[in-house]
Amino acid sequence: MKIQKKAHAGTLESGDVLVTVMPSDTLTIEIQSPVVRQFGDAIERSARDVLDAMNIRQGAIHLDDQGALDCTLRARLHTAISRALMEEDDTADPSGKDGNTVVMTE
Amino acid sequence: MKLSRRTGKVMPSLKDAIRSSCLKDGMTISFHHHLRAGDYVLNDVLHTCTELGFSNLTVNASSIMACHTPLVEAIRAGVVTGIECNFMHASVGHAISQGLLANDVLFRTHGGRPAALESGTAHIDVAFIAASASDPEGNCNGKEGPSAFGSIGYAMSDAVHADYVIVITDHLMPYPLTDVSIPENLVDAVVVCDSIGDPDRIMSGTTRITRDPIGLLIADYTARAIEACGLLEDDFSFQTGAGGTSLAAAAYIGERMRKLGVTGSFASGGITGLLVDLLNEGVFKSLADVQCFDREAAASIRKNPHHVEISASRYASPQAKSTIVDRLDAVILGATEIGTDFSVNVHTDSNGMIMGGSGGHSDTAAGASLAIIAAPLVRARLPLIVDRPQTVSTPGKTIDLLVTQYGMAYNPKRRDLHDCLTGAGLPVFSIEELKEKAERLTGKPRLLKNEGRIVARVIGRDGDELDVIRAVHK
Numbered sequence: 001m002k003i004q005k006k007a008h009a010g011t012l013e014s015g016d017v018l019v020t021v022m023p024s025d026t027l028t029i030e031i032q033s034p035v036v037r038q039f040g041d042a043i044e045r046s047a048r049d050v051l052d053a054m055n056i057r058q059g060a061i062h063l064d065d066q067g068a069l070d071c072t073l074r075a076r077l078h079t080a081i082s083r084a085l086m087e088e089d090d091t092a093d094p095s096g097k098d099g100n101t102v103v104m105t106e
Numbered sequence: 107m108k109l110s111r112r113t114g115k116v117m118p119s120l121k122d123a124i125r126s127s128c129l130k131d132g133m134t135i136s137f138h139h140h141l142r143a144g145d146y147v148l149n150d151v152l153h154t155c156t157e158l159g160f161s162n163l164t165v166n167a168s169s170i171m172a173c174h175t176p177l178v179e180a181i182r183a184g185v186v187t188g189i190e191c192n193f194m195h196a197s198v199g200h201a202i203s204q205g206l207l208a209n210d211v212l213f214r215t216h217g218g219r220p221a222a223l224e225s226g227t228a229h230i231d232v233a234f235i236a237a238s239a240s241d242p243e244g245n246c247n248g249k250e251g252p253s254a255f256g257s258i259g260y261a262m263s264d265a266v267h268a269d270y271v272i273v274i275t276d277h278l279m280p281y282p283l284t285d286v287s288i289p290e291n292l293v294d295a296v297v298v299c300d301s302i303g304d305p306d307r308i309m310s311g312t313t314r315i316t317r318d319p320i321g322l323l324i325a326d327y328t329a330r331a332i333e334a335c336g337l338l339e340d341d342f343s344f345q346t347g348a349g350g351t352s353l354a355a356a357a358y359i360g361e362r363m364r365k366l367g368v369t370g371s372f373a374s375g376g377i378t379g380l381l382v383d384l385l386n387e388g389v390f391k392s393l394a395d396v397q398c399f400d401r402e403a404a405a406s407i408r409k410n411p412h413h414v415e416i417s418a419s420r421y422a423s424p425q426a427k428s429t430i431v432d433r434l435d436a437v438i439l440g441a442t443e444i445g446t447d448f449s450v451n452v453h454t455d456s457n458g459m460i461m462g463g464s465g466g467h468s469d470t471a472a473g474a475s476l477a478i479i480a481a482p483l484v485r486a487r488l489p490l491i492v493d494r495p496q497t498v499s500t501p502g503k504t505i506d507l508l509v510t511q512y513g514m515a516y517n518p519k520r521r522d523l524h525d526c527l528t529g530a531g532l533p534v535f536s537i538e539e540l541k542e543k544a545e546r547l548t549g550k551p552r553l554l555k556n557e558g559r560i561v562a563r564v565i566g567r568d569g570d571e572l573d574v575i576r577a578v579h580k
Contacts (some may be wrong), residue, residue: 001293035487038551067486069547088533 007083010068010076017068019080024060027051027104034064046070050077059084114242114281116296120154120274124232127270129155132162133231134188136268138261140236140248140318140397144307144398147236147274149173149273150299153217154182164188164209165433166230168219168260168418172197181206184389190228192216192463201458202561205577211460213453213575216396216565217422217431220263226427227569232266235261235293236302239285240275244293248398249285249408251277253302255396257286257377258409262417265292276301281442285408290543300466308401315357315380316350320482323511327479327532328438331509333362334530335476335523337435341502345431345470346438348376348399351480355438359532360384374421374430377403377413385413394430396421396466422469424567431466431473439467441479443495446537448502448517451495456488458556458578464499468567471504477496483510488551489544491537496554498573499564508537515540 003023010018031040035062047061048071061077117123129135135155137148148167155163161184165494170177172195180186181201190212196203202211214222222228237246238254248258253276265271265288272295273288282290295364332338344359346352356373357380357464363370364387373381374394379402384390392412398404407413422431431437442462443451450471455461471477483490490510504518513533516523527534535543558577566572 035456035551037554039487039549041552042549067488069487070549 001055001057001085003056003081003084005084008079009080009083010064012064012066014060014066015068015072016066017073017076018061018064019076021080021084022060022062023064024058025094027056029061029063031063031065033067035065035067040071045071046073047077051079054078054081056081090103111325112243114296115244115293116242116278116298119299120150120299121158121444123297124154124158127232127272129160129232131160132167134164134229136230136233136264137165137167138235138258139167139171140255140260141253141259141303142308144304145171145236146301146303147234149176151234152176152185156180156183156185161185164190165191166228168216169193169463170198171195172283174198177344178206179440189441190214191467192219194460194463196455196459196461199400199462203459203575203578205559205561207561210510210560213463213562213564215422215464215468215567216260216418216466217424217429218565218569220417220419221241221423221425222569223263223267224419224423226570230264230268232270232272233261233264234569235265235273235288237273237275237288238302239277239279239283240273240296241279241281242296243281243289243290243470244271244273244288244296245281245283245286246275246293247283247285247287248315249287249404250279251275253277253305254404254408255303255305255308256404257395257415259396259421260418262288263419263538267465270294272297274299274302291313302419305401308404314350315353318350320511321351322354324351324480324482324509325358328355329358329362330479330532331478331507331514331527332359332436332476334526334532336526337476338362338366338368340369342368343434344373344436345375345434345474347440348378349440352438352440353378353380355480356380356545361470363389374434375470377407379403382406382413385410392439392460394421422466422473422567429473431470434470434474436476436478437474438480438535439471440477441481441490443492444479444481444508445495445502446491446493446541447497448505448508449498449499450498450500450502450505453497454575458496458554458576460485460562464564468500468504471500472567477505478507478509479505480509483512483540484542484547487548489548491541493545497575498565501566501572507541510540512543513540
């Protein structure tokens, strides 16, 4: 599978990770993390696991990690790739928000 | 006949005062950190020393704060080649960790510093004392004037032991000042400047109660543990840090004391508005204050006689005949790491970079009957509990209890706590069990070892070297 368009998942809150995936002819994984010295290898392993499981061979993957747990990291990457693989129509969001239409009144 | 009176010790400028001190290359100058992140004095003095062409000076400061980054320039210029302090903010600490300073930084504790001055292990040639009010003879305090910061406790030992004492103030008052914290008999010169600091920045962001549910849960467990140990009786005494979790614990303890109708004896340490409220409500009879953390505390120490200013020596010096910390029932402290032997790191971050220091951590841990570390079990994927902390700031034998949001662990030397804690229904584990719990969440972090040269030495409160800190190369 090939990533067709740019997509994000996650946040820059402590304990989360902001994943950005972009189209590319090769596969690159870029990891930025305050715990890269302690968990850099583990983060890369998990990222490759998710990519393999989703059959992704090409794409530029950027992980801006804020100390996310492994489960968070996997979930965010999975979501980002799913978004990147969606057809344009699927992602069209009338509310301009993240898939939910929320109306609040006072 | 007209009386001729002394005109006092006021010097025309900081330069003149430094010249009058006979400061020489290689000597030690000292500072105190009561103006916290708003301090101008250390930077002004270093700037003037640079202009006067001094080199090879050692800075002995009670703490190096975030605003002291000009110190890095003074080190690069060779003006400063040595640092002794009890705490060093990351803004300077990171530069030190990269090997900037030729000599090793000496880290002491808030009690160890005056003890070293008392015993002569450390010597100050010229002390620079920031005072928010002074008269022309140097009677001074931190309580009056536009830059009032409250207690001047850490500077008292400097005034007693330094060879030459320069008071720097932005508020000259007529002789004699009546509310005197440091008296004229110790002062050689007075300098009047435009401003000693930015009062808005004395209050750092740390002095607010946390709203983080994890912090609140830890605080709740901590307060319940103190009650379970039977300490919440009349004349209870305690200290907390100014971190959000510690403050929340203090608030919960105050609440429990009100409900139980208990009147505490004293609270000590860095004092916050929260403790001032407990004093005013009558929950505690007095406050022993070595440093004010916020404006509420600074205002209270000025007008309330039960809010007592204390010197660093009376606070915690192991050389003193008795101290406040030895009277503490409980202290609540933080940690960046804790070893399975309960030894605590508050000096270095997860990569071994300097970003703190003991302050009164080791002193209160050694003194208090119940020394509690209250901290989250995991912070940004890093487990709190490790086999051995990167830096030992406080020896494990002085820590009694660790409280996390997943439960608590007592030091095996305090097996007597077991029944109290479990009897109160609190979640008690061994520290190894808590460590495993954390690692199940985070995975096992790769062990880091810094092999660089020694950049700092951690001196325990008894004067012995506890640990060394090595350079980190990026």
